[in-house]
Amino acid sequence: MKKLFSATKPVLLFLALALTLIGAVPGVSNAAPGDWTLTCQGPAEFCAAVDDPDIYVEVWGWAFKSFEIEL
Amino acid sequence: MKAVDRAIVFFLSMIFLFSGIDKVLHYEGFVNALRDYVLVPRGTAPYFALPVIAVELLVGVGLLLKGTRAAAALTAAVTLAAFTVAVAVNHQFGNRGICGCWFTITLAQGTGMHLMQNLLFLGLALTAWNDSRVSRTAPPSGLQTNIQPEQGGLS
16 A cells, blocks of 8 residues: 555656646646637626726736736 | 655645745736635635735745645645635636636636646645655654563562
């Protein structure tokens, strides 16, 4: 049992490292440039009110509409 | 401590430190992301943000120090379990918005892959906790623990 436990550690570490690296690639499990579905973080009525194509912020060089707007 | 155990502790520490610093640098974005969580009651997101960041930073530092490693690893496991539940509930019932992590790299979402990643981190935290707990209770190598009672002592 102890051996099995020890053997799973490197596998767990490898998988965690791999998923972390893959998750950092844009568009894999995260927002891709131009993905306007990830826009407003807030109540629906607020998000509808700020649904304006001119409102956007740039995050890491990409434009995300109304993402970090003060609520 | 074996190399793989050291690697696990270092990896977890870097994840927590990076995550905590990342949230400090994108504080408003993190608060907004918290607002999108189903389990976070409306209006309370700003009150959750600071404690979450503080716990992440403390766990990151605590994992690097031998004296606090076991407690930090256990806290990491509990925190990751809570994050996993929050992301899972959001994934099932929420808007599937931004998870509030890794702002510096990208805008990560609470996807199934993110859940799997959290579960792997949770597994690593539990192994780190188990190892640091065992190494704290185990006697130093070479120390004799099987002490026999003296012959002819008090009876």
